[in-house]
Amino acid sequence: MNLELNERRRRVLKAVIQQYIDTATPVASQDLARSLGVSSATVRNEMAALEDAGLLTHLHTSAGRLPTDAGYRFFVENLMDRAALSTQEQRMIQHQFYQIRSELNQWIHLAAAVLARTAQTAAVVTPPRAYESRFKHIELIAINDALVLMVLVLHEGSVKQQTLPADPHTTQEQLSRIAGRINELCHEASAKAIVAIAQTQPAAQPPLSSFEVLVIESVARAMQQFEEHVNELIHHDGLLEMLHQPEFGQVTRVREVLSILEGGTMLESLIPQALASDGVQVIIGGEHSRDELRDYSVILSRYGVNGDVAGVVGVLGPRRMAYPRSISSVRYIAGVMSDLMGDLYGERKIEPTE
Known part of the structure; x- marks a missing residue:
């Protein structure tokens, strides 16, 4: 965000946000005056300027910001401020993953629980x-005189079946x-390259038959559908931790x-964005494309092996999220x-960036 704030306004804004994250209560000027070493009137003036800049708001005239x-x-x-996990926390997490390092299916559940x-x-x-x-390859198996079973195997091991x-x-x-x-x-072709094969008829002899074109x-189509739905499976954990937040005291919010x-569908649109990005992605409130997520923040990061396979790990919480801790954890x-x-793959891993 390209917005210039003087040092005092930066201090006031940081203090307001940190206190609001800690208390979930609008922040009054007198609450900050002592800790910042300035008068309440000065804090009120700076809060008013920050509100004019669109960085703070209030629920009613006499309320805090x-x-x-x-x-x-x-x-x-x-x-x-950066809030790296402590050495003790890092060691404990590494030990938990080390115990199941050969069981890929359990990584997902452990990652969600630990995060x-x-x-x-x-x-x-x-x-x-x-x-x-x-x-990777296909097999064509005759079922009867009029039907053939196509078994498609993709490079990362997924198998798709279809009758033709x-x-x-x-x-x-x-x-x-x-x-x-x-x-x-x-x-080893991608779905896009295979579409081109069907459309351009490669120079190989003899020419492709109508059935071969149908198979290709x-x-x-099967590969494109796989790519579209590959992230439908989103494992989650921490519902109880989230419901402990004061924002979720009402049944409707629960x-x-x-x-x-x-x-899962509300988060699906964010997964391709995270897969295509480097580093940690932070999406806050109204920055979401879906209205249902306007009261939430989502922090996501890609993990995996460069040029091969990858997944996404992240957190969902209220906009009043402990961002330094959450970003460092993700x-x-x-x-x-x-x-x-x-x-596992013996290849170069994705390096998380700032």
């Missing part, structure tokens, strides 16, 4: 996947030859957060997960 989304954004980008406990809010984790699917219509005179031997030719044409187009976490867990992935 609380941060706006823009205020939180300025705090995250310019004012907050929820560390950040004291809800945690979300997606499994590691190839976010751009790559073709076939000429009644096609034998299993012919299907195996067709599968072999398509495996050669599509070796079906492969491309139902709302349950809908966000259990439904960054650290993402780093641990990347180390595990690097060891």
Whole structure:
């Protein structure tokens, strides 16, 4: 955020946000005057200036101030102190992951549980996947005279099955030859490249038959659908930690957060954004594209192996989130997960950035 504030206003804004994060209560000028070493009148004037700048607001005339989304954004980008996890916490987390280092399925559950406990809010984790699917091979198996089963295997291990219509005179031997030719044409190709193969008819001889084109187009569609839905599985933990926050004292808010976490669809749109980004992503309140998330902040980071497979780890909480602690927790867990992935695949891990 390109907004110039003098040093005193920066101090006042930082103090307001830190106190509001700690207390969930609008901050009055007299509460800050003593700690900042200035008069209440000075603090009131600076708060008024910060409100004019859109960084603070108030619920009614005599109420104290609380941060706006823009205020939180300025705090995250310019004012907050680093809050690295302690050495003891890091060792404990590393030990927990070390105990299950060979069991990938358990990483996801442990990462969510550890992150929820560390950040004291809800945690979300997606499994590691190839976010751009790559073709590995297909098999074509005759079911009866008119149907063929296509078994598609992707590079990261996912298997898709689909039935296709076939000429009644096609034998299993012919299907195996067709599968072999398509495996050669599509070796390690992306969905986009496979679409091009179907459309441009490669120079290989003989030309592709109509059935071969049908198979290749079906492969491309299956891979595209896989990429679209690869992040539907979002594991979460920490609901109780989140509900301890004063913002969730009403039944309607409890139902709302349950809908966000259990439904998953509200967070789905954020996963591709995190997968395509470096470092920790912080989305605050109204910055979300969905109105249902306007009262929440989400902190996400990609983890995994560069150029191969990756997932997302992060937290969801009220806008009044302990951002320094939450960001450090997400960054650290993402780093641990990347180390595990690097060891598993023997490749260069994704390095979390600032």
